[in-house]
Amino acid sequence: MTRLFEQDGTGTVDEEEVKWRERVAQIVERELGMPVKITYLEGFADGFTAARVTRCDLMGDGRARLEGQYILKVSDDPDDRQNEAHRLFTERLTSFADRRVPSLELSGHDEQLRVDIYKVAGETRGVRPARVATTAVSIDALSEVSRELLEAQFGHHAGGGLMTVRQTLEAWMGAGFLGGRKGEALREARRLAGSAGTIFAFATQVLPDPVSVLEQDNELSGEVEFVMRGYNHGDLHTRNILLDGVSADEVGYWLIDIAWDGDAPLLYDHAYLETATLLVGQELLRQQLPPRNPPGLRPPRPEKGRTPRVGGQRQARREHPPGQGRSDRGAPASP
Ligand SMILES: Nc1ncnc2c1ncn2[C@@H]1O[C@H](COP(=O)(O)OP(=O)(O)O)[C@@H](O)[C@H]1O
Ligand SMILES: [Mg+2]
Structure with missing residues (x-):
């Protein structure tokens, strides 16, 4: 049975989650060069990648380079190249990116995870x-x-x-x-x-x-x-x-x-x-649009012996040009 822990008022998290958070904290502390407490505030689950994105609060002893709320993005591919993509784009298009792209504040990895920390976009809560x-x-x-x-x-x-x-x-x-x-x-x-x-x-x-x-x-x-x-x-x-x-x-x-x-x-x-x-x-x-089958009517059964088609529902995954991409990511233009 999984043991449960209470942490920072963020709810109940299981042992695996605790280990994962410790790993993330180690990467962050190594890059920052000092201990820091990470409180997980709000998870964003609308992405298409294996990356996990959370708004979190970083609290050091007052001398840490990063204190306050940030976006923490953790990928389970330590070689994920998003930090490189971000660096290149923002360096080349500096004047645009300064105003329009939240900066990447920290990036680090171990043999399992890559952690990128970004500034939170926008000044209002209405983002x-x-x-x-x-x-x-x-x-x-x-x-x-x-x-x-x-x-x-x-x-x-x-x-x-x-x-x-x-x-x-x-x-x-x-x-x-x-x-x-x-x-x-x-x-x-x-x-x-x-x-x-x-x-x-x-x-x-x-x-x-x-x-x-x-x-x-x-x-x-x-x-x-x-x-x-x-x-x-x-x-x-x-x-x-x-x-x-x-x-x-x-x-x-x-x-x-x-x-x-x-x-x-x-x-x-x-x-x-x-x-x-x-x-x-x-x-x-x-x-x-109104549903094709009015409520109460059952959808037509597929003919016996034939598998119903689900064409159009599966999402294409994007392949990147060679040497250009982050690991194969999700369907780009999917609504
Ligand atoms: N810098 C940021 N400021 C505010 N919200 C963000 C920021 N970065 C990510 N998010 C939120 O997290 C979600 C997923 O982040 P994203 O980088 O697009 O991950 P994925 O690669 O999974 O699509 C975004 O749609 C947005 O709601
Ligand atoms: Mg996204």
């Missing part, structure tokens, strides 16, 4: 992910995020050159991604959308189909365009943008959870944020 902010506020804020970030990215670019569509997509998604799970998902989406040729119609536009551009040689696959490289966030969806402020006019924002530790063609973040936002909107709409 919330853009995902849950009211639509009008978040739409205004998101276009501001995109505008300011793009300005900073262009202002501190890492050069550029001619690239084909394939080279650009592989720099973002990983070499050979079309042969892997992502390619599979793209082909499935294409099949479901009933797109067969090299183009498809979306609203009033005719757009090139990404799969056929890569799979077959055609007039688009060999074309080269000038591409600017720079520093992408790499996981810019609405859960990684925190909004602060009460009204649309005075809303502030912070970007957290930086994912890529290398330069890559720019505009990735902007396309990704747009897609993520569309998916969130779609999900909200879906929730507002």
